[in-house]
Amino acid sequence: MLQHLYNWMMRAYFLAIKSFGFFNEKAKKRAENNLNYQTVLHKRKPNAPLAWFHCASLGEFEQGRPVIESFSTQYPNWQILLTFFSPSGYDVRKNYAAADIVCYLPIDKPKDARAFVQAFQPNLAVFVKYEFWRNFLINCKEKNIPLLSISTIFRPSQLFFSPFGGFQRQVLHTIDHFFVQNEESAQLLDKIEIKNYSIAGDTRFDRVADTLKNIKAIPLAQKFVADKLCMVCGSVWPEDMEVLLPFMAQNPELKFIVAPHEIQDSEMSKWENRMENGSLRFSNAEKHPDLLQAQCLIIDNVGMLSSLYQYGSFAFIGGAFGAGLHNILEAATFGMPLFFGHKKYHKFQEAHDLIAKQVAFPVANYSEFQDAYNRIDFTKRQQISTDSRSYIEEKTGATEMIMHWIENHIPVDQ
Structure with a gap:
């Protein structure tokens, strides 16, 4: 029941973005390019392993960037797919040299999430900070694709930690390992009996030091x-x-x-x-x-x-x-x-x-x-x-x- 409600909300959200696009340039870009991954699929080499990094926008990109560049240097035979949710992230970093493929993440509708994962067939998926898109993560889990959440930060006010947050908590169990920023985030995961985490801090410190x-x-x-x-x-x-x-x-x-x-x-x-x-x-x-x-x-x-x-x-x-x-x-x-x-x-x-x-x-x-x-x-x-x-x-x-x-x-x- 709740899964159906979530899927309906994703469809409604997409329709809202399309409608708002008549008045807002960013919303228009987001709606028009929702499936722009289809235009870059030809860059996917069928025999190369692929690491997928997802960032909401530029701030999250700066957190993911040190890991992307370390991975790219250490494993040059892998392809790197970089996705953004926000036009402000995609527009600035669509030609990012360390990634082989850059595109928008489609809105988390069941059909689109399934088609995206099937099209790219990643061998590793890394989601930055607090991106937890349910259908994408479930599809990855069903295909045994390792999932990491990095520079993750949680707050007590989030629904995951509410007495009524059981449905939201389910998606956290798809993650193989969390690299959280602080002790509070670790304690919140402990509270809901999730132990597969490390307190790593914020990768942006590595980025700015570099x-x-x-x-x-x-x-x-x-x-x-x-x-x-x-x-x-x-x-x-x-x-x-x-x-x-x-x-x-x-x-x-x-x-x-x-x-x-x-x-x-x-x-x-x-x-x-x-x-x-x-x-x-x-x-x-x-x-x-x-x-x-x-x-x-x-x-x-x-x-x-x-x-x-x-x-x-x-x-x-x-x-x-x-x-x-x-x-x-x-x-x-x-x-x-x-x-x-x-x-x-x-x-x-x-x-x-x-x-x-x-x-x-x-x-x-x-x-x-x-x-x-x-x-x-x-x-x-x-x-x-x-x-x-x-x-x-x-x-x-x-x-x-x-x-x-x-x-x-x-x-x-x-």
């Missing part, structure tokens, strides 16, 4: 910052800019590099009109005579944010006033004070850890932002740098743990 080793220079940004203190504002939304703009006006001695979450010309123009101390866009700043005089450099492209943090003395990470806090680990790797909104950061363990270490500071408005900034002198910045870098170093190693399990449980030599 980024630090392979950082790319951005000469224009270096020239813009010169010898000034700079705040790098990563993945900011309009809500974040409402706090940042008055802060910028009040601190003319401080340089700013602003990387919007979405590159929208109209929104960036609004911000530029309110910047009292001059601004330039990255795309036209190279030959601009006011490069050194401008207070703000707006990054009107994607893909360079992780390298831009090297030029920061401070960082403001966007998203926490609305959709949810974006990646703060990339900035933390460079050892600087971090600021972000006070609303949507609570589900991110690293945010809590860095707040406790007085490396990160949630702020509710411009006034709180300015007060927190004023309390950080040179000596405090030096201590924050040490504590932040140590925190990252202590948390690495999840990828190695996952790869060790694969080596010992999966016939990777096939």
